[in-house]
Amino acid sequence: MPTPSSTPAERPVEERRHALLRAARDVADDLAADAIARDQAGLPPIDEKARLGEAGLLGALTPPGPGRGADWLTGCAVIRAVSAADSSVGAVLARHYVHTWSGRFYASDHQAAALEEESLHEQWLWTGAVRTPAPDEDTRAPDLTLRPRGTGHVLNGRRSVDTAATVADQIVVDAVCTVTGDILVVRIPRGTHGVTIEPAPDRLGQRVAGAGEVVLDRVAVTPGQLLGRRPHDEESAAPFTALAEPALRLALCHVAMGIVEGALTEARDLSRGGRAHRLPGEDPDLLLTYGELASAAQTATAVVHRATAVLARALDTGSHLDAEEPASVAALVATAETVTSKAALDITTRVLELADAPGLDRFWRNARVLTAHHPVTRRLRAIGEHYLNGSHHAVAAAFH
Known part of the structure; x- marks a missing residue:
């Protein structure tokens, strides 16, 4: 339902956002039903692409325009919802969404608009x-x-x-x-x-x-x-073009947070159903463990949400973006990457200590592959140099 404070002009946008989030939740429920079997099979995502297309997510997750597309906050919420059920498909959707912005990052306004319209019409992935x-x-x-x-x-x-x-x-x-x-x-x-x-x-x-x-x-x-x-x-990148790499990295942070949510939810359901190593009513240490894991997840979520909001504002600014702003955005994204990588690896490891069920290990394996090629030490040094010296080069180096 539209919020009481929304204007008539804002209501169609809100309605599209709510419809898109409902579609994402429906797709997530569908993917969760056979996630373990598909992970074990390890086949190319042909069927998964069809599911995303049938739900309208491929066309919907394009840059926002009159009557079409998804704003950055909505796009990331969709990516995260799908990733909680199947992070492989969430990563497919994350890279799809960011690469549909390629026209805006690199091409002329006219070429970008034409590409986005064609992508929507053809349901391109x-x-x-x-x-x-x-x-x-x-x-x-x-x-x-x-x-x-x-x-x-x-x-x-x-x-x-x-x-x-x-x-x-x-x-x-x-x-x-x-x-x-x-x-x-x-x-x-x-x-x-x-x-x-x-x-x-x-x-x-x-x-x-x-x-x-x-x-x-x-x-x-x-x-x-x-x-x-x-x-x-x-240094020679146009400010808006400089947002391309942070946008991709932040979208993948939402995939990582989806992994965290999926792992915690599945472990919790196993504990409630009596299929865990320890039962909630019998071991107070189990409550402590879940409290620690939930707190770590909420902390990472707060950092990612802050970076997401800042990047959303930068994307909305477009060609009028200040030359200094991309470095600050990139520093926040690098921080979000650092926090989410640690949270994803720690939480998906510890849930394996809480329950022993087929397929629960996929969350750790997915988190490990998603974060493997981005060393935390390099990012932390880059964040520190940006904080201390305001170095643009150091922030960009964090993404190599």
């Missing part, structure tokens, strides 16, 4: 892997290259993609132009000639996310597939 500017980028050989040909380019190389590699309709990557040295961001439609996918089987966790290696052999890239330039370093 997006994924990708756009690299963060790195200090040693100029000295290492690029993994993807673009060679100009006619009015377009030819793309070669290979790139790891963490979700939906085999089923995505659009894959967004960056590549180095062999003539100009510019780093260009392009989208590759599904079925493009010269594209092959090497799936990543037998992963420890996130087994239904559809990770794989995208191999590109003389792939023709048309001018319409070129989204724009990715800066060589964070």
